[in-house]
Amino acid sequence: MKENRSKLVLLLAVAFVLCSAFRADKPVVTIFMIGDSTMANKKLDGGNPERGWGMVLPGFFSEDIKIDNHAANGRSSKSFISEGRWAKVISKVKKGDYVFIQFGHNDEKADSIRHTEPGTTFDDNLRRYVNETRAKGGIPVLFNSIVRRNFVQPKDASITKDIRRTPGEKEQPKEGTVLFDTHGAYLDSPRNVAKELGVVFVDMNKITHDLVQELGPVESKKLFMFVAPNQIPAFPKGREDNTHLNVYGARTIAGLAVDAIGKEIPELAEYIRHYDYVVAQDGSGDFFTVQEAINAVPDFRKDVRTTILIRKGTYKEKLIIPESKINISLIGENGAVLTYDGFANKKNVFGENMGTSGSSSCYIYAPDFYAENITFENSSGPVGQAVACFVSADRVYFKNCRFLGFQDTLYTYSKQSRQYYEDCYIEGTVDFIFGWSTAVFNRCHIHSKRDGYVTAPSTDKGKKYGYVFYDCKLTAEPEATKVYLSRPWRPYAQAVFIRCELGKHIFPIGWNNWGKKENEKTVFYAEYESRGEGAHPKARAGFSQQLKNLKGYEINAVLAGEDGWNPIENGNKLIMVKR
Known part of the structure; x- marks a missing residue:
């Protein structure tokens, strides 16, 4: 018996070594x-x-x-x-x-x-x-x-x-x-x-x-x-x-x-890459700052992407991508961080409060923007509203990006904007995903740093979709034990969580009405096959729903609009539109 146990231990040890070898990072x-x-x-x-x-x-x-x-x-x-x-x-x-x-x-x-x-x-x-x-x-x-x-x-x-x-x-x-x-x-x-x-x-x-x-x-x-x-x-x-x-x-x-x-x-x-511009703090690129690279992009460069590599480093700058800089792709090396430290009560040059919109570290107004492997951060800390990324553009695609902040981390601003987030990490405390836009979050990691509300949509009346989360994982810091999935910033707010894994920090009731009973009649809050310790379908707020099927909630349907935008099928391929 002892001999068999020894053989089993040996076999398990060998299996562990083999598995570790297969998991080993590819040598540089x-x-x-x-x-x-x-x-x-x-x-x-x-x-x-x-x-x-x-x-x-x-x-x-x-x-x-x-x-x-x-x-x-x-x-x-x-x-x-x-x-x-x-x-x-x-x-x-x-x-x-x-x-x-x-x-x-x-x-x-x-x-x-x-x-x-x-x-x-x-x-x-x-x-x-x-x-x-x-x-x-x-x-x-x-x-x-x-x-x-x-x-x-x-x-x-x-x-x-x-x-x-x-x-x-x-x-x-x-x-x-x-x-x-x-x-x-x-x-x-x-x-x-x-x-x-x-x-x-x-x-x-x-x-x-x-x-x-x-x-x-x-x-x-x-x-x-x-x-x-x-x-x-x-x-x-x-x-x-x-x-x-x-x-x-x-x-x-x-x-x-x-x-x-x-x-x-x-x-x-196979390892060679060509970018239109490279940003690098060590002088190995075309520019030292990301804003310089953005400014160098020709206005309204149609039917082709301008690709910009951001080499590893922390770039403290208030970044603005204006509406004329269309079709930009920002690709980050591991460790590429765009950060700033504005917050709503911070004073501008005229001694006025910046306000929530004015606090953002990054502003994206240009359509067909794509970002991959980049961290967007507001480093001001827990000082109230402090936006890391303000997204107003249409057909915006973030892949493997991180959004770091506390209150109001990610501002999905425009009513006409469609946004797609794939394999991203988003953290915050209160209303840290908020705004008017139609936004899809696919396989994202949503992390609450304190008690609060994950989302605060302000979807317009008559809009078919607001926020839709697919196969996302919601986690929290140990001190965060009372977190709601959403509260409505505006009466017709929409948020749907599909096949998401919810941590125990999510309140059984799940949804909040922002202290206004009348919001319960106009919001659309729903889940489909939630799982994990925070999944309590029978305990959820009475004004929320448990979807029976996903008809109409396919990702391509949510984002299609009038031009058929489909980042799931086409990636960041441009849609040829007349401008």
Whole structure:
């Protein structure tokens, strides 16, 4: 008997280990980057707009890929080794990681600390990077140098040096329309070593040469560090630099680079993402704030979405998405938080109370808005009405988002608005989902932080639908023991809970009339197959209903309106409407 019990324990232990293994998170693959200033991360002091293309690369990959950029200004394939930088990188490389290798700009320099010769010492250093990467189980990828913007024919065969000039300091040679090479045989070494050792090679020089040549001598300046005097504190006298990239240039070239990478390395292709704009506090995007990105979206950009990635970080800003910025998609990395700390009794600049509507951290007026994996927060705390998100737009879709606050967290404002929330988390205390809109909550987690009311709809008379909750889970903090499903902010309020799991914090009576007996005659409060400790169909308020079937309460029917909007079937696909 004892032996059988021991065998059972062993079997259970093995089963647990196997299950744990299947549940284990997918390992993150790291791309290590080694190279020079054209690839490197840059300091942001004084509003410095210079970027290496490797600095912005994280915005082009999903979070399954980690970018660890060790490229550094002024380094050659030789000095990167002699300074111990390569030893630091290779010590971190594990099986399945990638090492992106791009040198050349500084190998051309004459000083003995950096100089190498193509065909001999330069090639030897590249071979070392490749072989040592492979010895660790890593995957090396060789790149040659990006092009210098040089529309002046060299006087001889010598390689052109990097030139950084102050605008107007001396007369410059007249530029033509043909882009001339400045790297010589240094472009060939990565290609030759890649062929010799069977390594993936990405011809960054050709990619960038074709781009700059196509743009021509005037438009191509937009890619590089051409800064007018008295515009940026970092360069008060201005700067003319044909080698180094600005934000737009780095983002443009990184986008072309990842396309080439995806073509050459199919294993990485599935992780590549393209966004119209990227917001990042570390300078790896187009903008530092979300509002800057919203403002950059063309007004009434029809029939296409503008996609904006918000990289991990807490963005404290009062965000407004005006009616003209239609068809926007905000996609957040894990840990992307939009927050502000307004509340109804807080004073505005004129000394007046903000009011409930004025307290919101985020305002959404533009139709066909989509948000995924973003936290909308009002951080002011338990100070009365304090809105995290004010949604007035029509055809709004939130997926895997969080709405954090206390009283009045989510304001579904417009009477003509249809809103769809999928796999979202919404928390609060009193009336923390409230307003006029038709809103569907599908598989959402609704969390009460204190005693109060989950919803306070103000549905208009004659409206077919108000709030409908499908397969949601309602939970609470331990101190929350007396919570109502709803109370009517207006007499014709509607709220329906379908197949929801209700915690014990939900009052048996379930529904509240807001102290007005006459509301009981006009509201429509109903449930269908509620379950959990808070499900008490026989104890519910007499003015509520228990639905016998879901006819007319299919999600597509609730949200269809006159245009047939169906986010369940079509996701965030746009409906083509005339505007």
